[in-house]
Amino acid sequence: MIPETRLEKRVVQTAQGDFFVTLVCGDYTHLYPGMERYGVRVSDALGHPVTQFFTNTYEYTPAMGLDAKSAAIKQADEWVEEFADHPIDMVEYFRRLHPRCLPAAEAVDVVIIQGSPRPDGNSGQVARWAASEVVRLGGTVQVIYPDDMNIHPCIGCYQCYNTGFCTFSDDMDEVFALVQRCGVLVVCAPVYSCSVPGALKVLIDRFQAYHAHRNLMGEDDTKSQAGLFFGVCGREGDANFRPLRDIATAFFATAGIPLTGSVWADGMDTKRDIRRVPGFAAEVRDCVRQALQKTEYNGED
Numbered sequence: 196m197i198p199e200t201r202l203e204k205r206v207v208q209t210a211q212g213d214f215f216v217t218l219v220c221g222d223y224t225h226l227y228p229g230m231e232r233y234g235v236r237v238s239d240a241l242g243h244p245v246t247q248f249f250t251n252t253y254e255y256t257p258a259m260g261l262d263a264k265s266a267a268i269k270q271a272d273e274w275v276e277e278f279a280d281h282p283i284d285m286v287e288y289f290r291r292l293h294p295r296c297l298p299a300a301e302a303v304d305v306v307i308i309q310g311s312p313r314p315d316g317n318s319g320q321v322a323r324w325a326a327s328e329v330v331r332l333g334g335t336v337q338v339i340y341p342d343d344m345n346i347h348p349c350i351g352c353y354q355c356y357n358t359g360f361c362t363f364s365d366d367m368d369e370v371f372a373l374v375q376r377c378g379v380l381v382v383c384a385p386v387y388s389c390s391v392p393g394a395l396k397v398l399i400d401r402f403q404a405y406h407a408h409r410n411l412m413g414e415d416d417t418k419s420q421a422g423l424f425f426g427v428c429g430r431e432g433d434a435n436f437r438p439l440r441d442i443a444t445a446f447f448a449t450a451g452i453p454l455t456g457s458v459w460a461d462g463m464d465t466k467r468d469i470r471r472v473p474g475f476a477a478e479v480r481d482c483v484r485q486a487l488q489k490t491e492y493n494g495e496d
Contacts (some may be wrong), residue, residue, distance in 0.1 A: 300372035310384035310395030378490030
């Protein structure tokens with residue numbers, strides 16, 4: 196959890212008891228240059244939390260004419276007035292609200308993101324090799340297909356750094372729940388127009404909210420995880436993988452998972468079938484096996 200500084204504390208006296216409206220600020224510069232999160236916390240006379248509001252400096256563009264601190268002060272002013280006039284109604288309203296959390300997901304040893312829209316293509320084959328190796332070793336695996344999922348693109352609102360959750364609630368919640376509990380995260384992807392396929396890029400962008408969640412909610416530093424990236428491209432030459440290498444490095448850093456291995460196959464426009472690339476399947480399986488050994492996986496070889 197990130198420490199907060201109390202800026203102001205107001206007492207709201209009512210017939211139902213006192214309420215405290217506290218304005219706070221957190222320094223988030225270790226996440227983004229100059230980022231600050233302002234908040235308003237409301238508690239009752241016994242110190243029990245009633246509600247809270249947060250906003251951060253990255254939400255506000257220069258043309259908006261508003262800033263995070265002013266927005267927090269405005270919210271504090273409104274709550275002071277509303278709790279003074281309608282304390283019972285306010286408490287009952289916030290009591291009915293349920294805090295958001297990630298959905299329950301069965302823990303699996305390995306999560307594989309099959310990033311190609313072609314399930315029977317080369318990336319799909321690589322994903323099958325990885326999954327079958329996990330099963331062979333006695334582990335559990337879940338394969339994710341971004342093209343078959345309802346995932347809204349990130350809009351760069353930065354509101355995830357207020358609550359630890361994306362403003363959109365869709366299939367990414369399940370992805371986050373799976374990744375949070377897995378031992379190994381694998382991404383299989385082809386090069387599409389000097390990048391990854393569109394649906395995979397949308398999924399990767401949304402991991403900004405996972406970065407916020409880990410930092411705001413606190414992460415389990417004792418959990419051992421490993422990341423793998425398997426890439427294919429049509430053209431000859433390792434230079435064609437440069438965009439994917441950069442994306443892989445940034446993605447796993449955002450997810451807070453060490454990238455421990457990768458395998459690349461170029462020239463697939465000519466070779467066509469990755470099953471005919473000598474040694475590639477063995478490299479993929481070996482990477483999966485080594486990654487599992489780095490985690491808390493308890494299967495048998």
